[in-house]
Amino acid sequence: MNHTGTAREIEESPLFSTRFVVRLTIAVACLAALTLAISFGGRWFGARISLAGNTDAITPITLTIGRDTLRLPENTLRFPSQRKNGLSERADLYLTWPEMQGYSKEHRERFDDVSQSSGLIFLQVTQSTMSRDMSGRLEPIYSHLVEGDGVPFANGMTLHHLRADAGYADEVLLTAPRADAQDYVVRCALPATPQMATSGDCQRDIKLGRDLTVLYRFSSTHLPDWDHIDAAIRHFVEARLVNASATGR
Numbered sequence: 001m002n003h004t005g006t007a008r009e010i011e012e013s014p015l016f017s018t019r020f021v022v023r024l025t026i027a028v029a030c031l032a033a034l035t036l037a038i039s040f041g042g043r044w045f046g047a048r049i050s051l052a053g054n055t056d057a058i059t060p061i062t063l064t065i066g067r068d069t070l071r072l073p074e075n076t077l078r079f080p081s082q083r084k085n086g087l088s089e090r091a092d093l094y095l096t097w098p099e100m101q102g103y104s105k106e107h108r109e110r111f112d113d114v115s116q117s118s119g120l121i122f123l124q125v126t127q128s129t130m131s132r133d134m135s136g137r138l139e140p141i142y143s144h145l146v147e148g149d150g151v152p153f154a155n156g157m158t159l160h161h162l163r164a165d166a167g168y169a170d171e172v173l174l175t176a177p178r179a180d181a182q183d184y185v186v187r188c189a190l191p192a193t194p195q196m197a198t199s200g201d202c203q204r205d206i207k208l209g210r211d212l213t214v215l216y217r218f219s220s221t222h223l224p225d226w227d228h229i230d231a232a233i234r235h236f237v238e239a240r241l242v243n244a245s246a247t248g249r
Contacts, residue, residue, distance in 0.1 A: 053080060054103040054111055062242070063088045066127030068209040069242040075102030078122075093123040097222060097229065100236050117199040118219035121229065125214050125237070133207040135182040142173055142185065150175070155224045157184075174202075176226065184230065188220055197221045206230070208237050 057074045062085045064070075070091065077083050078092040096107050097119060103111050110119040132140070145166040150158040153174060160173040168187065176184040188202040201220035205213050216233055 053078075054108070055080075055083070056102075056104050058102070061085060063091050065089070065091065065125060065212065067211045067243075068127075070125065070237070070240050071242055072240055073102050075104065077102075090124055090126040093125070095121050095123065095236070097121050097218065098225070098232070100232055118197055118221055120199055121222075121233070122200065122217045123214055123233065123237075124216075125212055128207060128211050128213040130213070133213065134185045134187075134205050136207075138175065138183055138185050146173060155226065157223070157226070174223070174226075178227070184226060186226065188223070190220055194221060204230070206234065208234065209241050210243060212237070 055075050059074045060071045061074050061077060061083055062069060062071050063082070064087050072091065072093070074083050076093045076095060078094050082088060082091055094103070094111070095101060096110055099107070100121075101107070107119075110116045130137075142160075145162050145168075146160040147163045148161055150160045153159040155176070157174045157176040160175065162168045162171060162173055169189070171187045171189050174186050174188055178184055184204075186202050186204040191197045191201060197220050199219050200217040202223065203215060203217045205215040208214055214233065214237055216229075218229060222229060
């Protein structure tokens with residue numbers, strides 16, 4: 001047996017075969033690619049979780065609802081499905097009060113933290129299905145649904161109790177006179193204590209544009225600002241109507 005030749009063959013044999021080195025290189029490359037994917041994917045996914053469906057983009061979105069066209073900042077639209085140009089049955093918005101702005105990193109706590117959502121106003125813009133808005137329905141409809149006399153409420157308002165069979169559960173009607181305009185009217189489910197207030201205690205609808213109904217909801221903690229809120233919402237929507245001349249203002 002030639003031990004010298006065998007020893008030489010062992011000494012000259014590579015520690016790792018070429019095939020093994022290639023496979024190892026490919027495995028390392030795949031592992032590196034996977035690490036990068038997890039890193040970037042994690043950041044993207046983390047950002048999506050933190051936004052929770054919100055966006056801070058202010059790209060104008062043009063929506064046509066019935067006979068009206070609105071150009072709205074993307075970050076004011078609540079639902080991703082509505083953040084695209086074209087025809088739409090409705091637009092659901094959320095705005096900070098009193099800034100009247102959409103989602104932003106500066107005010108994200110109000111959007112992300114339910115306990116701070118009373119700092120938001122929620123709007124739903126649709127084509128009108130009724131000829132009168134809430135103020136216009138006071139005399140022909142609501143006046144027949146209240147019981148007893150109205151009682152003074154804060155901030156120049158009067159509180160009216162609705163009949164139990166009126167279909168409005170525990171809601172009350174609040175009204176207030178306005179100069180050169182119909183009485184302000186809003187329905188509210190007033191909380192037992194201010195701490196129990198929610199972001200949607202009160203709701204009111206107004207008619208704007210050619211044929212739009214804007215229903216908005218806000219916290220009862222903002223009732224002292226009822227007239228400012230109403231004016232701000234009118235201004236916000238009218239300023240974003242493409243057919244601005246249709247407002248008649």
